[in-house]
Amino acid sequence: xxxxxxxxxxxxxxxxxxxxxxxxxxxxxxxxxxxxxxxxxxxxxxxxxxxxxxxxxxxxxxxxxxxxxxxxxxxxxxxxxxxxxxxxxxxxxxxxxxxxxxxxxxxxxxxxxxxxxxxxxxxxxxxxxxxxxxxxxxxxxxxxxxxxxxxxxxxxxxxxxxxxxxxxxxxxxxxxxxxxxxxxxxxxxxxxxxxxxxxxxxxxxxxxxxxxxxxxxxxxxxxxxxxxxxxxxxxxxxxxxxxxxxxxxxxxxxxxxxxxxxxxxxxxxxxxxxxxxxxxxxxxxxxxxxxxxxxxxxxxxxxxxxxxxxxxxxxxxxxxxxxxxxxxxxxxxxxxxxxxxxxxxxxxxxxxxxxxxxxxxx
Amino acid sequence: xxxxxxxxxxxxxxxxxxxxxxxxxxxxxxxxxxxxxxxxxxxxxxxxxxxxxxxxxxxxxxxxxxxxxxxxxxxxxxxxxxxxxxxxxxxxxxxxxxxxxxxxxxxxxxxxxxxxxxxxxxxxxxxxxxxxxxxxxxxxxxxxxxxxxxxxxxxxxxxxxxxxxxxxxxxxxxxxxxxxxxxxxxxxxxxxxxxxxxxxxxxxxxxxxxxxxxxxxxxxxxxxxxxxxxxxxxxxxxxxxxxxxxxxxxxxxxxxxxxxxxxxxxxxxxxxxxxxxxxxxxxxxxxxxxxxxxxxxxxxxxxxxxxxxxxxxxxxxxxxxxxxxxxxxxxxxxxxxxxxxxxxxxxxxxxxxxxxxxxxxx
Ligand SMILES: [Ca+2]
Ligand SMILES: [Ca+2]
Numbered sequence: 051x052x053x054x055x056x057x058x059x060x061x062x063x064x065x066x067x068x069x070x071x072x073x074x075x076x077x078x079x080x081x082x083x084x085x086x087x088x089x090x091x092x093x094x095x096x097x098x099x100x101x102x103x104x105x106x107x108x109x110x111x112x113x114x115x116x117x118x119x120x121x122x123x124x125x126x127x128x129x130x131x132x133x134x135x136x137x138x139x140x141x142x143x144x145x146x147x148x149x150x151x152x153x154x155x156x157x158x159x160x161x162x163x164x165x166x167x168x169x170x171x172x173x174x175x176x177x178x179x180x181x182x183x184x185x186x187x188x189x190x191x192x193x194x195x196x197x198x199x200x201x202x203x204x205x206x207x208x209x210x211x212x213x214x215x216x217x218x219x220x221x222x223x224x225x226x227x228x229x230x231x232x233x234x235x236x237x238x239x240x241x242x243x244x245x246x247x248x249x250x251x252x253x254x255x256x257x258x259x260x261x262x263x264x265x266x267x268x269x270x271x272x273x274x275x276x277x278x279x280x281x282x283x284x285x286x287x288x289x290x291x292x293x294x295x296x297x298x299x300x301x302x303x304x305x306x307x308x309x310x311x312x313x314x315x316x317x318x319x320x321x322x323x324x325x326x327x328x329x330x331x332x333x334x335x336x337x338x339x340x341x342x343x344x345x346x347x348x349x350x351x352x353x354x355x356x357x358x359x360x361x362x363x364x365x366x367x368x369x370x371x372x373x374x375x376x377x378x379x380x381x382x383x384x385x386x387x388x389x390x391x392x393x394x395x396x397x398x399x400x401x402x403x404x405x406x407x408x409x410x411x412x
Numbered sequence: 413x414x415x416x417x418x419x420x421x422x423x424x425x426x427x428x429x430x431x432x433x434x435x436x437x438x439x440x441x442x443x444x445x446x447x448x449x450x451x452x453x454x455x456x457x458x459x460x461x462x463x464x465x466x467x468x469x470x471x472x473x474x475x476x477x478x479x480x481x482x483x484x485x486x487x488x489x490x491x492x493x494x495x496x497x498x499x500x501x502x503x504x505x506x507x508x509x510x511x512x513x514x515x516x517x518x519x520x521x522x523x524x525x526x527x528x529x530x531x532x533x534x535x536x537x538x539x540x541x542x543x544x545x546x547x548x549x550x551x552x553x554x555x556x557x558x559x560x561x562x563x564x565x566x567x568x569x570x571x572x573x574x575x576x577x578x579x580x581x582x583x584x585x586x587x588x589x590x591x592x593x594x595x596x597x598x599x600x601x602x603x604x605x606x607x608x609x610x611x612x613x614x615x616x617x618x619x620x621x622x623x624x625x626x627x628x629x630x631x632x633x634x635x636x637x638x639x640x641x642x643x644x645x646x647x648x649x650x651x652x653x654x655x656x657x658x659x660x661x662x663x664x665x666x667x668x669x670x671x672x673x674x675x676x677x678x679x680x681x682x683x684x685x686x687x688x689x690x691x692x693x694x695x696x697x698x699x700x701x702x703x704x705x706x707x708x709x710x711x712x713x714x715x716x717x718x719x720x721x722x723x724x725x726x727x728x729x730x731x732x733x734x735x736x737x738x739x740x741x742x743x744x745x746x747x748x749x750x751x752x753x754x755x756x757x758x759x760x761x762x763x764x765x766x767x768x769x770x771x772x773x774x
Contacts, residue, residue, distance in 0.1 A: 075623060076616065076619050076620055076623045076624075077623060077624075080600075080601065080604065080620075083604075083608055084600065084604065089609060090609075093609060115613065115616070117608075117609065117611070120611055121609075124610075124611075142615060142616060142619065145615040146611075146612075146613055146615055146616070149612050149613075149614070149615050150611050150612055238442075238446065239442065242442065242445075242446065246445055246479075247451060247452075247455060247479065247483075248486075249479070249482055249486075249508075249512050250508075250511050250512055251477065251508060251511075252511070253504060253507040253508055253511050254438065254477070254504060254508070257438050257504065258438055258442075261437060261438045261439060262438075262439075
C-alpha cells in the first residue's frame, strides 16, 4: 500500500493531495479571516451591491469557511448561494451556515471546480483566488507549506456555470512592480557576514546569496519610502476574457523613472483587484495589497538582485517580467525579470543590464 | 532505489538524514549568530577566562560556523581547539578558520560526536546544545523544520574525551516555568470565532483547540507582566554528573503562589545555563532566556491549557512536569504537566486539577 501511494503521488503533477489536504487546516482560514482588509473588501462588495443582488444566483468558489456566502445571505437577498469548497473544511462550512441560520439560502457543495454539478447557472461568480504575486499562493504557517494556482479553477467554473452577461468578482486583476531598496534584509542576510563579532565571515556570502536571493522573498513588507520610483502595473488580467492557456506565459513590460538617489536592491511586487458594480455606472470596489494601502496577509513579494545597484534621480529602469507556468508541476511558476538601468548623468556607469529567473516554489 | 530509500528512512529512528541534512543550511546559523545575547554570552565566557585558557585543549562540539572556536583563538591562547561539526557546514568552517588566520590553533573535524577521533583528551568541552524548552530544538525557518536532541552527543563526548577534572561549558542548566496569561494568543486563536464580522463561528472552536493548543507554541514571547507568579526552576541538570539514561524521563515539581488576579491560560517555559569560571572562586557567566532577560532566538515556549482558569492573588498552583523521551523517535519528547489550583478564598471554586500531555514535534 505504501508503494502504491508513493506511485500515485509521483503521477500526480497537480499535487492534489498536498493542496487540498493542507487546506483542511484551520490556520490558513484564520489567517485569511483575520485579514481585515481582505475580508472587509469582500463584505463591502456585497454590501454596496446588496440591492442588485436581490434574486440573483451566486457561486462562491473555494469558499473556505463560507464567509463570503454568509455575507451574501445576511446583507443581500439572493435567490441562492452555492458555496463550493474542495477540502474537508466543507463539513464545517455546512455547520457554520446552519449556526448562522442561512441554510435556506446557502448550499454548500464539496468538490473541485472541475467536478461539481450545480442545478442552474449563476449570475455572479465570486471567489478569493489571489495568491502571492497574484497567481501563486505560498503560505508558510509554522509547519506547513501551501501552494495555490487557483485562478484556473475560477476560469473553468466561469466557462461552465456563469450565465451569459453574468458578473465576475473580482472582475479584473493587476500585478504591480516597483524597484526598491531592501536595506535591512540586505544587511541581515548579506552584509552581516562582513564583520560579525569582529570576524571575517565573507566566505559564506556565496552561500548566503544562494540561500536568500535565489527565490523570491514572500511576505516581505515594503514601506512607501523603500520605493525608488512610482510603481507600475506590469500585468492586467480581465477575468471575463482571460483563458486558461493565457496562463502558460504572461509577459509585461515596465519603464520606471528613479525619483531619488538610493540603492536598487530588487523589485517588489503586489497585486490589486477590482470588483465592478452590478449597477451600470456604479463605483467599483478595489482591494490593493501595495505598500500605500492597508496591510494584508499577502504583504508584498521581494525579488532580490544578486548585487545591489546604485541609482540616481532621473535614471531610467526599464525591462520586462514574465510569469512562466511550469509545464509539469502545474501549481508552480517561474518569474523572470530582465532590466536595464540607463544613467541620466555622464560617467556613472552608463547602461547596466541584468536578468534573473526566480522559481516560485521551495 | 526509491523503495530502498523509503525503507532506510523508516528504519532510521534517529532521522539522521533530516537532522544533519537540514543543518547544512545557512538560515539556522544566521539565526544563531544574529542572536547577540547567545553569541555574546559565549564570547564573554572565553574573554573572562582568557588567562586560564592558556595552553589548554578545547573541544567545541557542534561548532557550526566555528564562532566559539574563533573566539577561543582570538581572545585566548589555548594550545589547541578541536572544532567538531557533523554537517557539511564543516567545509565552510575550515574556510572561515583560514580566513581569520586561526588554522594553527583550530582544527576542524567533520563527524558525529560518537564517531570522531581526537589525538588527545581535552581540558574544556564547550558546546551550544540548548534547544527550545532546553532539550528539544525545533526551528521553523520559512521552509524548514529542524529538531535537535543534542545534549546526548555532548554527554557521549564528555565521557570519551574530557580529561579527569576537565570543565564543561555550560556547566549546568535549568528549566524555568511560570503560570501565565496569554491574552492575545487566546483572543486571536479561540475568542476570535465567537463573533467575527458579526457571525457566529463557534462550531470551529473544537478545531481551533486541537490545532492551536495541542502542541506547545514555540517561539512565543512572554512579557514580564504576563507572569502570574514568580517563576520556578523545575529541572536542574548538572553537566558533570548527568547520564544519557537520565534523559529518558526527567521530572520536576513546582509550587507557585499567585501574585495578582488574572487569567491562567497556560505555562511558559524557558531555560538558563551557567558557565563556571576556570579560576577557583571566579564568577560564572549566565545565559538566561527568560522574560526578564535580553530576548534570544529561543524566545519562550507556551503550553496552553484547554480552558483558561481565573485565579486570584494568594491562590496556589502546584504540580509536576515530566519530559518523557520518545522510545522510538529519539529526537522527540512529550512534556506532561499536572497541576492543581488551590483557592485562597472560600467559594471561588475550591481546588481545580488538570493534566495535559504535549507532543514536542509537529
Ligand atoms: Ca487566496
Ligand atoms: Ca542550539
